Amino acid sequence: MMKYLFPLLFIGLTAMGQTRPEDIVDYKMQTVKQVNTENLPPYTYMLPALYGNAALQFQSAQPGKNEEIISVELVYTRYRRSDAFNQKKLNLQRLQQLKNRIPFAFNSGGVEWIITEQTGAEDYAEGKTYFHGFILKTRPGNLSKTERETEITTLMKDLEERKKGSTVTDSKFKERTTPTPYDADPVRYYDKGPEFGKDRCELPEDAAAHITYPEEALKRKISGRVEAQITVNRAGGVQDIRITNGLGFGCDEAVKNYLKSMPRWTPAKSKAGNVNAYVTLSFWFISNGIFPPGAESSCELILIVPEGYSPEKYNTERSTVVSDVFIRNPQWKNLSVVCDVTGSMGPYLSDLMGWFRSNQSRIKYFTFFNDGDTQPDARKQVGNTGGIYLVPSSNSDVVEKEMLRAMRNGFGGDLPENDMEALLEAEKIFPFAERLIWIADNYAFPRDARLAAQVTKPVSVILCSSQGGLNTDLLTLARQLKATVHTPYSDITDLHKIEEGGKIEIDDRSYIFSQGKFRRVY
Numbered sequence: 076m077m078k079y080l081f082p083l084l085f086i087g088l089t090a091m092g093q094t095r096p097e098d099i100v101d102y103k104m105q106t107v108k109q110v111n112t113e114n115l116p117p118y119t120y121m122l123p124a125l126y127g128n129a130a131l132q133f134q135s136a137q138p139g140k141n142e143e144i145i146s147v148e149l150v151y152t153r154y155r156r157s158d159a160f161n162q163k164k165l166n167l168q169r170l171q172q173l174k175n176r177i178p179f180a181f182n183s184g185g186v187e188w189i190i191t192e193q194t195g196a197e198d199y200a201e202g203k204t205y206f207h208g209f210i211l212k213t214r215p216g217n218l219s220k221t222e223r224e225t226e227i228t229t230l231m232k233d234l235e236e237r238k239k240g241s242t243v244t245d246s247k248f249k250e251r252t253t254p255t256p257y258d259a260d261p262v263r264y265y266d267k268g269p270e271f272g273k274d275r276c277e278l279p280e281d282a283a284a285h286i287t288y289p290e291e292a293l294k295r296k297i298s299g300r301v302e303a304q305i306t307v308n309r310a311g312g313v314q315d316i317r318i319t320n321g322l323g324f325g326c327d328e329a330v331k332n333y334l335k336s337m338p339r340w341t342p343a344k345s346k347a348g349n350v351n352a353y354v355t356l357s358f359w360f361i362s363n364g365i366f367p368p369g370a371e372s373s374c375e376l377i378l379i380v381p382e383g384y385s386p387e388k389y390n391t392e393r394s395t396v397v398s399d400v401f402i403r404n405p406q407w408k409n410l411s412v413v414c415d416v417t418g419s420m421g422p423y424l425s426d427l428m429g430w431f432r433s434n435q436s437r438i439k440y441f442t443f444f445n446d447g448d449t450q451p452d453a454r455k456q457v458g459n460t461g462g463i464y465l466v467p468s469s470n471s472d473v474v475e476k477e478m479l480r481a482m483r484n485g486f487g488g489d490l491p492e493n494d495m496e497a498l499l500e501a502e503k504i505f506p507f508a509e510r511l512i513w514i515a516d517n518y519a520f521p522r523d524a525r526l527a528a529q530v531t532k533p534v535s536v537i538l539c540s541s542q543g544g545l546n547t548d549l550l551t552l553a554r555q556l557k558a559t560v561h562t563p564y565s566d567i568t569d570l571h572k573i574e575e576g577g578k579i580e581i582d583d584r585s586y587i588f589s590q591g592k593f594r595r596v597y
Contacts, residue, residue, distance in 0.1 A: 079186040085386045094181045094547075094594065096170035099149070099164050099188050102597050108195035108302075108320060110150050112206045118142060118215065120174065124208035126152065126199075131166035131176070131208060142213040143490045144180050145518055146187040146543055147173075152205050155198040166190070171207060181212075184550070184593070185518040187543025214419065214518075223418070223486050227479060230421040234475065237429040242349075251336050255312030262306060263350040265343035269307040282358065282377045286333045289325025293362055293381060297322065297428050301330045301358045309349040311339035316493075322360060330358050394422040397514060398430035400436075400537050400561040407535070411440040411508035413501045415516050415539075416482045417492055423514060424482075428475055431468070438468045440505040440514075444497035445485030446522075452488045460493040465504045491522035498530050509534060513558070517541040518546045527555050534558040544584050550593040 112121065123132045149166060167324045174181050196202035215222075291297075302320035305313050316334045321327045333355075343352035360379045402409065416424060431438060445462040464481040466474055473576050498511055513536040535555050538545060539561050550570065553560050557571040564582050573579055573588045578596070580586075584592045 088508055093185065094183055094184070094188065096167055096181070097173055098594065098596055099170055099190070100166045102188055102190050104190045104192050106153075106192045106194050107300075109193050110148075110191060110206055110210075112210070115210075116119065116212070118213040120204050120211045121206070121212070122209040122211070123206060124169060126203045126205070127155075127165070128209055129165055129172060131169065140214055143518065144177075144183065144211055144213050144440070146184050146189060146212045147180055147254065148189040148191055148210040148212075149208075150191045150193065150210060152193045152202045154198065154202045156199055166261070169208070169230050176493050177211075177485065183520070184187040185520065188595075189543075198409065203584070220486070225483070226418070226421045227482055230281030230425055230482075233425040234428055236465055237425065237432070246283055251338065254262050255308060255310040255314075255339070257314055258308035258310065258312070260309065260351050262353055263345060265345045265350050265352050267344045268310075269343045269354055270341040271338075278356075279377045282333060282339065283379065285336075286329050286358070286379050288328055288360065288362065288381045289378055292322075292326050292360060295324055296344075296362050297324045297326065298362045299326075299359055301326050301360065302355065303330055303334060304353060304355050305334055306351055307340045307354055308351050311342045311343050313337055313340070313554050316541070319355070320357075326358075326360050326379075369442045369583070379411075394426050396539055396541075396563045397423050397426045397537055399563060400566070401430055401434065403566060404535075404561075407510060407512070408437050409507070409509040410438045410512050411501045411510070411532075412438050412512045412567065413441065413442040413444070414478075414495075414514040415492060415494065415519070416443045416445050416478060417516065417519075418486060418487075420516060420539065424478060428471070428478070431474070435468060436472060439508060440468060440501065441466050441474055441477070442497050442501040442504070443481035444493055445481050446488050446492040446551055448485040455488070455522065457491070457493075458496055460496055460523070462493070464499050489520045491521050492516070492519050494521040495523040495526035496528065499526060502532055503529065508532060512537065514539065517546050517549065520546065521552070524552055527552060530556060535561060537561045541582075543597060545581055545586070547586060547593040547595055550586060551591070554588070554593070 115121075124130060125132070136357060148170065151162060151483045153167065155162070187204075193205050195326065196205055201276055213215055272281070280481040299322045300320060301318065301322045304315075304317045304319050308314055315336055315437065316331055318331065320328050340354075342349040344350065354375060358377045358379055362381055409544075412427070414427065416418075443464040445464075447460040448462040450461065462481070464477050464478040494513065494515060498513060501508070501511055510533045511530075515536050515538055517538045517540045536549070536551075536553050536556075536558050538549065538560065545560075545562065554570045554573065560570055560581075561566040562582055567579070567581060570579070575588060578585055578587045585596050586595050
């Protein structure tokens with residue numbers, strides 16, 4: 076169910092940088108036929124605007140306290156009645172109006188900005204039926220005790236699977252089957268739609284295992300979406316394959332070939348029995364490492380990635396960000412790892428511990444921090460917030476136990492955390508470390524950033540949850556620390572050398588250093 080947004084009051088840290096509407100309108104645009112505004116995930120809010128009009132429509136529903144903005148999507152329609160119409164000007168007006176209402180969204184360097192152009196409308200009347208305006212996704216600034224226990228339980232289950240040498244789900248790739256006879260019966264209404272496999276992950280896993288990224292598309296660095304419509308017939312077979320949104324360069328053919336040979340579905344059912352039914356599928360070909368918008372995990376997307384990668388690399392529920400960075404940097408040794416264990420860090424903690432069990436000699440000490448245990452936010456003092464747990468790396472089971480204790484003892488509170496305090500404690504407890512590895516939440520800027528000048532050891536920061544772009548405030552802080560910065564796809568080792576007016580491109584996005592701060596330019 077969609078939610079509409081009224082005046083927002085977000086509680087958060089005054090960030091270091093500003094995101095300017097004048098920059099956002101020049102960000103790279105993505106195109107879709109029509110944005111789907113039904114069944115939006117929790118903590119999603121909408122600010123609609125009239126077609127061709129800058130005025131936003133504010134209504135009654137609003138997010139609860141302690142929700143933090145993680146992304147803002149500006150949606151408009153390509154069709155226009157006059158070639159003289161200035162879409163960029165309208166977008167800028169809408170952004171400026173949004174800034175007047177929700178200035179915090181523009182103050183935080185961790186907010187992902189998305190520009191989406193809808194291409195499906197063929198006339199003005201159809202365009203008026205599309206959504207226009209903003210879609211805001213937020214997340215709770217703190218977790219309830221029940222939510223925290225659920226996250227910990229999920230993490231513990233994953234850790235046990237890793238100890239057994241497997242992180243793969245129970246579902247198995249299906250054997251290829253011979254096509255069913257063509258069913259000429261017309262598509263009919265149904266009470267229960269067609270289903271593939273036992274759970275929502277099986278179709279993405281099956282497609283990823285049987286579609287090879289076309290060589291021509293890889294050469295040209297082509298990424299994008301192929302949309303196909305199929306009929307699932309009464310026997311569960313696939314027929315009437317039609318590409319409704321093509322990408323070319325071999326991608327359309329790869330999808331067609333897969334659909335022709337895919338396993339049988341459970342057919343749609345009506346009261347009279349099985350019926351033929353339409354199914355629309357979107358296949359995302361990802362060569363540039365940029366996660367498609369609009370989904371929390373790859374089980375909600377059919378992802379096709381180059382050989383040598385796996386969909387899990389693009390999946391926030393099965394992250395390999397931390398281990399990928401360690402693997403790319405074998406020169407790191409004698410390390411002290413400083414890790415955020417507040418809400419939403421579970422996938423990255425699982426990845427860290429899974430890698431650590433096979434590479435114990437490289438890490439000498441762990442520091443886990445949860446931003447003050449359960450201390451009220453108003454009572455947290457910079458440099459003395461607490462909730463810091465230190466443990467040597469000699470026994471992986473002991474490390475894991477201490478990590479879980481840190482998680483249970485604190486739920487994170489508001490979004491800003493005590494990262495610098497934890498780094499300084501790590502320096503004290505293990506002064507012989509050659510490097511501090513700071514595993515940080517890309518969305519959260521430290522409440523104690525002013526302590527950064529006291530950190531003396533070399534720092535490498537691994538940014539988690541960075542698919543939507545890097546937090547420009549954290550980039551600025553990393554430059555101050557002379558830290559190296561690491562994402563799922565990049566290692567930036569000379570950030571501190573960038574001077575006034577200098578630009579850097581990271582994971583297909585560009586940032587400029589201006590007036591002592593980084594800001595994104597596209």
